[in-house]
Amino acid sequence: MNENTKKTVKNRARRELLKYTAAAGIAAPFIKSAKAAPTEINMLAWYGHGEPDVVGAYEEANNVKFNAKYYAGGDNMLALVSQSPPGTYDLILSDAEFVSQLNAAGYIEEMDAADYNFDDMLHDDFKQFPGHWKDGKLFSVMVRFGHLGVSYNTNAMSAEEAMSYKSFWKPELKGKVGHFDWHLPNLGMMSLLNGNGAKLWDLDDAGWQALQETTMSLRPQAGGFFDYGGTFNSLKNGEMQAMCGIGDWITGVLEKDGAPVASVVPKEGGIQFTESYSIGKGSSKVAEVKKFIQHMMSPEGQLRSTEMAAYPAFCVTKGGRALLNESNPKEAQRTGQVDGAANDPIVLINEGRIHYRDIPIQQGLEDWNDFWSDYKNA
Amino acid sequence: MSQANRKSRVDLYALVWRLPIILWQMLFFIGPLLFLIAMSFFLVKNYRMIETFDMANWNRILSKDYFWSSYWYTLGMASLATVLATVLAFPASYALAFKVSANTRRWAMFFLIVPFFTSYLVRTFSWYVILAKTGVVNALLAYIGLGPYTMLNTPIGTMVGFLTLVLPLLVLLQTLSLSQIDKNLIEAAHNLGSGRVRTIFNVIVPMAKVGLVVGALFCFILSFGDFVSPYYLGGSTPQTLSILIIDTSKAGQQWPRAAVVAICMMTTLFVIAFAAIAYAYRKPKS
Numbered sequence: 001m002n003e004n005t006k007k008t009v010k011n012r013a014r015r016e017l018l019k020y021t022a023a024a025g026i027a028a029p030f031i032k033s034a035k036a037a038p039t040e041i042n043m044l045a046w047y048g049h050g051e052p053d054v055v056g057a058y059e060e061a062n063n064v065k066f067n068a069k070y071y072a073g074g075d076n077m078l079a080l081v082s083q084s085p086p087g088t089y090d091l092i093l094s095d096a097e098f099v100s101q102l103n104a105a106g107y108i109e110e111m112d113a114a115d116y117n118f119d120d121m122l123h124d125d126f127k128q129f130p131g132h133w134k135d136g137k138l139f140s141v142m143v144r145f146g147h148l149g150v151s152y153n154t155n156a157m158s159a160e161e162a163m164s165y166k167s168f169w170k171p172e173l174k175g176k177v178g179h180f181d182w183h184l185p186n187l188g189m190m191s192l193l194n195g196n197g198a199k200l201w202d203l204d205d206a207g208w209q210a211l212q213e214t215t216m217s218l219r220p221q222a223g224g225f226f227d228y229g230g231t232f233n234s235l236k237n238g239e240m241q242a243m244c245g246i247g248d249w250i251t252g253v254l255e256k257d258g259a260p261v262a263s264v265v266p267k268e269g270g271i272q273f274t275e276s277y278s279i280g281k282g283s284s285k286v287a288e289v290k291k292f293i294q295h296m297m298s299p300e301g302q303l304r305s306t307e308m309a310a311y312p313a314f315c316v317t318k319g320g321r322a323l324l325n326e327s328n329p330k331e332a333q334r335t336g337q338v339d340g341a342a343n344d345p346i347v348l349i350n351e352g353r354i355h356y357r358d359i360p361i362q363q364g365l366e367d368w369n370d371f372w373s374d375y376k377n378a
Numbered sequence: 379m380s381q382a383n384r385k386s387r388v389d390l391y392a393l394v395w396r397l398p399i400i401l402w403q404m405l406f407f408i409g410p411l412l413f414l415i416a417m418s419f420f421l422v423k424n425y426r427m428i429e430t431f432d433m434a435n436w437n438r439i440l441s442k443d444y445f446w447s448s449y450w451y452t453l454g455m456a457s458l459a460t461v462l463a464t465v466l467a468f469p470a471s472y473a474l475a476f477k478v479s480a481n482t483r484r485w486a487m488f489f490l491i492v493p494f495f496t497s498y499l500v501r502t503f504s505w506y507v508i509l510a511k512t513g514v515v516n517a518l519l520a521y522i523g524l525g526p527y528t529m530l531n532t533p534i535g536t537m538v539g540f541l542t543l544v545l546p547l548l549v550l551l552q553t554l555s556l557s558q559i560d561k562n563l564i565e566a567a568h569n570l571g572s573g574r575v576r577t578i579f580n581v582i583v584p585m586a587k588v589g590l591v592v593g594a595l596f597c598f599i600l601s602f603g604d605f606v607s608p609y610y611l612g613g614s615t616p617q618t619l620s621i622l623i624i625d626t627s628k629a630g631q632q633w634p635r636a637a638v639v640a641i642c643m644m645t646t647l648f649v650i651a652f653a654a655i656a657y658a659y660r661k662p663k664s
Contacts, residue, residue, distance in 0.1 A: 073628055075628060075629060075630055076628060076631070078425040079631040082424070082425045082426050083426075105424060105425075175528060178613075181614065181625075183629070223528075223531050224613025224614060225613060225614035225615065225617075226613065226614075227609070230613070233503075234530075234531070237506060237510045237512060238511060239510060239530050365629060365630050366629055366630050366632065368629075369625065369626075369630070370444075373442070373622065373625055374443065374444045376444070376615070376617045376625075377443070377447045377448060377617060
């Protein structure tokens with residue numbers, strides 16, 4: 001090959017390279033778009049619900065992407081919804097006691113009950129959960145729940161001692177009883193201790209006065225008021241030996257990590273937190289959201305929900321519980337999600353020891369909050 | 379060119395240079411402040427703010443005992459943090475300004491800035507390991523047969539957090555202020571027979587007064603409004619005004635009531651800041 005031929009070949013090769021590069025450049029956007037962009041679903045939820053351990057596999061399998069906006073507390077959730085235009089949130093995870101307020105304000109869509117397998121629910125109450133239905137129409141579907149009671153360091157207290165809220169007054173626990181910094185579960189527990197039972201949220205003036213006195217008498221025992229992170233840390237490092245206002249949703253995470261902590265539902269009763277999915281008013285992705293809620297009600301979805309890394313909760317369906325027992329019997333045992341177990345959450349509900357969390361009926365939330373501020377400053 | 383013309387041109391020149399900061403303050407300080415004041419008269423119904431003019435929020439908050447106990451506690455803790463930080467920072471600043479080489483001072487300044495590279499929240503959480511009952515301090519005290527002492531979730535924890543926040547900044551400000559002092563004056567004081575301590579109080583402190591007061595003021599402002607230390611190291615026991623703002627806004631989304639607390643805090647800070655600045659720039663009586 002002479003010098004000229006070499007040059008020609010080299011030039012041709014360069015032209016070919018440029019040609020294919022240009023062609024690839026032009027084609028690239030079309031190649032990329034061969035896989036459709038994922039459908040974005042705007043979710044409003046407590047922390048953890050939009051994390052990969054819960055929705056990652058579903059996103060992958062269904063080409064959707066969750067844009068999660070997290071809130072802390074039902075008040076906060078209601079404010080976020082009320083301050084946003086309709087259609088901002090496609091999917092709303094709410095504490096059950098706030099569903100009726102979401103509905104009353106017209107922030108959620110009616111749902112078709114036939115779309116969801118209510119027959120698989122573990123308890124009849126879950127099928128017709130208070131506030132989820134109005135005039136025979138469905139507005140929210142319960143997806144998980146948990147129980148609140150006495151949470152304690154197992155080195156400081158026995159399970160038997162923890163079986164009463166009175167254990168918070170143990171002299172050895174002076175300055176070592178922590179509070180989850182939210183008035184509702186704390187005062188709810190004090191109301192149960194006062195013997196209000198099923199009427200724990202419906203207190204007349206005398207009952208409200210008695211509740212305040214009981215709570216104030218606990219103040220010398222109180223060592224601090226904490227958010228999720230603070231509660232977690234203070235139990236883990238042993239600064240707090242007992243905690244009021246929480247349950248297995250925090251101690252469960254620590255327990256799995258080997259910390260000597262546990263939670264029980266005391267004899268005076270426990271409080272149930274209930275989390276439910278609703279479809280946001282004006283959502284343009286109703287079909288996609290419905291499909292996701294159906295997935296979360298499926299055994300697979302229930303398993304992911306109950307094992308959520310941020311905070312565990314109980315399954316609401318028989319299918320979910322069965323799959324949990326099959327795939328993670330240790331966790332099923334630990335949480336009592338075994339049919340017939342003494343601490344089976346369904347058994348506790350049937351025994352009347354569990355009361356669904358609600359908001360105060362005869363007082364305003366702000367009255368409870370004012371008292372909570374008084375208590376913190378006492 | 380007449381004197382009047384020159385004056386108006388000078389004013390225009392000055393105004394152009396001042397304009398960005400004026401606009402900035404209007405947009406990001408005066409505007410939000412006016413909105414905050416207006417919001418304190420709004421009402422909340424069904425988690426929505428109703429724009430009205432009602433004194434209900436002011437009456438409610440100012441009549442609550444918990445507001446006043448939080449107020450005095452916050453004021454007391456911020457004042458104590460200011461005094462402690464000023465006293466603790468001064469020897470270090472003095473040494474950096476007068477006793478070390480320029481190179482050492484540069485390195486020290488660098489290391490004082492380093493803590494700001496990490497989040498204050500992270501620094502606060504690291505105190506858990508140190509102050510816990512099973513932490514480093516109690517472990518060391520145990521060697522000499524003391525403790526364990528409860529430091530977390532107490533005002534001690536809060537104070538440690540405040541000092542973590544303000545001490546490096548205060549040393550920086552004090553060092554910069556002390557470095558500006560003419561060393562000849564200190565030498566002159568010594569030559570005239572003034573001892574070291576007397577020189578510090580009669581020469582150095584008066585000459586660095588503005589810097590020292592401004593440093594202390596920063597310390598007070600940061601401590602007074604801090605939420606992280608009282609919440610995470612102090613365990614909210616008792617609660618400060620910043621925690622009260624969080625609580626109030628969380629419960630029923632009572633932002634207008636939280637605005638009342640915020641305005642009370644800002645008023646306090648304004649009064650203290652003006653008093654401090656007036657004191658700093660007050661000319662000594664001749």
